[in-house]
Amino acid sequence: MIVDNSALEAVLAGLAEVGRKIVIPGFTGRADLGIRAKADEYDLVTDADEAAEELLSRALERVFPGGVVVGEEGVAADPAVLSGLAGAEIGILIDPIDGTWNFANGVPIFGMMVAITHFGRTIAGAIHYPLTGDFIYGRADKGAFYRAHDGAEAPLRVAAARAVEDMSGFVAQPLFPKHEQLDLARRSARFQRTTNFRCSAYEYRLIAQGSLHFSLNAGLKPWDHAAGVLIHQLAGGHAGLLGGQDYHPGETEGYLLLGPDPESWQTLREVFTGQG
Structure with missing residues (x-):
């Protein structure tokens, strides 16, 4: 399995480390965010987005040597990066701060997202909430789980259908x-x-x-x-x-x-x- 238990744990650990080192300090030290607009005034990027993507990319490249990294800010700088995902044996998709508008405006509703793909098909994914220290994650052969900041876990289950x-x-x-x-x-x-x-x-x-x-x-x-x-x-x-x-x-x-x-x-x- 490309994403075994040790690799998955390394992904979670990488998210947690980058969250502690860059994302949380960026949110709490808002005066130095370096906020810029991309497509429009609601599509923002900050210094923390770029620094978090760089550090997380390096960490995950060590976990998945030869993997093709496709990060939100990297694609913003060079859209051609996205074209390599489908043919990559291992693709590493990174959203360093999802909810950047919230993050940049002092709203504590944001997260960090990573997906691992195999020739364009997602085989593992993790979402980290750095302010609370918890995760949701899934692996194609394992299932989907919530992990609390203290390591306690519970399976995830969608709501039952209603009218x-x-x-x-x-x-x-x-x-x-x-x-x-x-x-x-x-x-x-x-x-x-x-x-x-x-x-x-x-x-x-x-x-x-x-x-x-x-x-x-x-x-x-x-x-x-x-x-x-x-x-x-x-x-x-x-x-x-x-x-x-x-x-x-x-x-x-x-x-x-x-x-x-x-x-x-x-x-x-x-x-x-x-x-x-």
Whole structure:
């Protein structure tokens, strides 16, 4: 197995170390964040993002020699880096600070994400919450788990399916084209509640642990979703694109829907496509 127990533990340890050394000090010492905009004023990068990605990349390259590192900030500097993922025996996807807007604005809802791929298929993923010191993680042959800061673990399990009007979830409405947002808001009103944390790391946590039922996302950057989708699926959930295709980390177009099981996923899909 490419990601054995020792490799997985090294991934978790690397996330924890970088969180302690860079991310937490960056958040608590906000005057020196070096905040810059990328695509727009809501798409931010900080000095902490770049430093965390560099340090975590070096740590994971030691765990997976020869692995192709695809980091959010590295791709921002050179988009061609992403093209090497599908053909790589070992791919290392890094989101050094997921929820950078929250992080940069003093909102303590952010995380760190790593996914390991094998020829473009996700085989392991981990999400770390540095402020609380805990994790969710999954390995294709092991399952999905929550690990507390003291090392205590529990299996993750998605929520049971319910009727549409009794389900709650995440809808990343601002990521959808403007001309689709009004219809999306109307369809979202059919559910008990929808929200958006501006942070995939926490959204995946809540649906993988069964606190909420579904999520709908656009803007499919692989570092935002590869780890979370695997963890959600290993916790019993079902994922796919609204167009009907399976999700994989190389898929950057379309809308990604996660639900409790295939049947409820289809019901959710009908709501969001206007068929139900």
